[in-house]
Amino acid sequence: MSLEIIQDKCTGCGLCLKACPFGSLSLEMRDKVGAPHPKFKRIVMVDVSCNLCGACVPTCKFEAMKLHRPDEPQPSVNLADFKGIWVYAEQREGVIQDVSFELLSKGRELADARQTDLVAVFLGHNIREKAEELFHHGADKVLLVDHPVLGVFDSDAYTDIFAELVKKHKPEVVLAGGTSVGRTFIPRVAIRVKTGLTADCTGLDIDEKDKLLLQTRPAFGGNIMATIICPNHRPQMATVRHKVFKKQKPDTARKGQIIEEAADLKAGRSKVVDVIHEMTNEINVAEADIIVSGGRGLGGPEKFQLLFDLAHELGAAVGASRGAVDAGWISSFHQVGQTGKTVCPKLYIACGISGAIQHLVGMSSSDMIVAINKDPAAPIFDVADYGIVGDLNEILPMLTKVLKEG
Numbered sequence: 154m155s156l157e158i159i160q161d162k163c164t165g166c167g168l169c170l171k172a173c174p175f176g177s178l179s180l181e182m183r184d185k186v187g188a189p190h191p192k193f194k195r196i197v198m199v200d201v202s203c204n205l206c207g208a209c210v211p212t213c214k215f216e217a218m219k220l221h222r223p224d225e226p227q228p229s230v231n232l233a234d235f236k237g238i239w240v241y242a243e244q245r246e247g248v249i250q251d252v253s254f255e256l257l258s259k260g261r262e263l264a265d266a267r268q269t270d271l272v273a274v275f276l277g278h279n280i281r282e283k284a285e286e287l288f289h290h291g292a293d294k295v296l297l298v299d300h301p302v303l304g305v306f307d308s309d310a311y312t313d314i315f316a317e318l319v320k321k322h323k324p325e326v327v328l329a330g331g332t333s334v335g336r337t338f339i340p341r342v343a344i345r346v347k348t349g350l351t352a353d354c355t356g357l358d359i360d361e362k363d364k365l366l367l368q369t370r371p372a373f374g375g376n377i378m379a380t381i382i383c384p385n386h387r388p389q390m391a392t393v394r395h396k397v398f399k400k401q402k403p404d405t406a407r408k409g410q411i412i413e414e415a416a417d418l419k420a421g422r423s424k425v426v427d428v429i430h431e432m433t434n435e436i437n438v439a440e441a442d443i444i445v446s447g448g449r450g451l452g453g454p455e456k457f458q459l460l461f462d463l464a465h466e467l468g469a470a471v472g473a474s475r476g477a478v479d480a481g482w483i484s485s486f487h488q489v490g491q492t493g494k495t496v497c498p499k500l501y502i503a504c505g506i507s508g509a510i511q512h513l514v515g516m517s518s519s520d521m522i523v524a525i526n527k528d529p530a531a532p533i534f535d536v537a538d539y540g541i542v543g544d545l546n547e548i549l550p551m552l553t554k555v556l557k558e559g
């Protein structure tokens with residue numbers, strides 16, 4: 154691919170410079186053969202940092218920019234053979250993970266839009282009785298594989314069985330949680346069935362015209378939101394992190410069809426010796442209803458005590474921006490955002506956090522956002538329902554005191 158500047162058409166207006174997220178465009182004085190010359194025309198120059206994202210092309214009113222793409226690839230399979238929306242129903246020790254219910258809610262919308270079945274793929278051992286919960290959350294069918302080897306997660310076995318199911322049943326869409334389990338084997342499945350995978354999507358939709366899955370996620374360091382399509386391969390595969398979509402209330406009257414699949418599985422190359430659960434006395438931000446989160450504005454690690462004090466009164470978890478985590482003030486267990494946890498609490502209190510896009514993608518779907526920042530122009534106020542302009546060193550102890558007394 155390449156970006157061509159058609160010099161005869163370029164007027165040097167500079168509109169495209171504003172559209173470039175990477176600052177790769179500049180205006181220079183050039184003569185007719187393109188050599189630098191102080192007297193001649195101003196034209197746009199592209200430097201080596203351009204990664205051909207194409208954001209500049211539509212801003213040019215003079216059609217002076219052209220992105221040359223390689224020839225359109227042709228579909229690798231008969232697309233019409235692929236039907237149904239699949240959700241990988243992740244269970245741990247027989248407990249279906251919330252992210253799977255969230256994906257079933259979104260999957261239901263997608264299946265209705267495509268007028269097709271929503272299928273939950275359920276792998277494990279002695280899990281049949283749990284399948285009903287998947288119907289309650291929107292599945293029309295459950296594809297069940299119950300086998301002793303699947304009792305504890307094993308990447309080889311899960312990849313083998315899931316890839317075989319995809320080859321046999323040909324779903325048009327496969328969704329899975331962006332959990333440690335999903336991240337481990339779902340990309341391997343995508344490779345086996347020769348298709349693409351969009352990781353950590355923050356939005357999924359069906360394109361009205363082409364009926365393709367629109368997979369939206371932050372790209373280029375979170376500077377832009379990219380919508381990715383998979384037009385020539387099937388299934389269209391995506392992972393989504395916990396709390397990105399909302400789980401709907403279960404409808405216990407819903408019923409569906411269980412399809413049992415046999416599995417010819419042998420013990421894999423690895424063997425699980427022991428399972429050790431993460432032990433922590435702190436409330437996990439990913440699960441909390443209230444989060445008090447701190448950023449670089451705290452000014453030092455000791456100031457996190459102000460947040461822990463307030464969190465204690467509210468029964469809240471303590472979150473953090475990457476700024477605070479990178480400064481070594483608190484562990485990455487607490488980090489909220491693109492490279493941390495995605496959260497969706499009832500109340501999110503952001504203290505001394507500027508509101509960088511990479512932080513916002515992890516918390517902006519919170520029901521209510523309160524921001525405390527001494528800079529009235531801080532971008533966090535753009536997403537906040539309530540904003541307090543002031544010094545957190547004064548405001549936080551005041552809030553804690555009022556709650557303690559109340």
Ligand SMILES: Cc1cc2nc3c(=O)[nH]c(=O)nc-3n(C[C@H](O)[C@H](O)[C@H](O)COP(=O)(O)OP(=O)(O)OC[C@H]3O[C@@H](n4cnc5c(N)ncnc54)[C@H](O)[C@@H]3O)c2cc1C
Pocket residue numbers: 374375447448449450451473474475476477488489490491492493494504505506507508509510511512515525526527528531543544545546
């Ligand atoms: C690829 C990539 C991934 C990233 N992932 C994440 C991520 O997952 N999560 C994340 O958070 N960031 C992430 N970042 C970093 C992000 O871009 C920001 O740098 C970071 O969020 C800034 O943290 P901050 O808001 O704490 O610090 P700053 O941007 O420095 O903001 C500090 C704020 O505190 C305010 N302040 C200062 N003193 C006080 C006071 N006494 N009282 C009240 N307010 C005060 C200031 O006005 C300022 O607004 C990522 C960046 C990249 C490139």
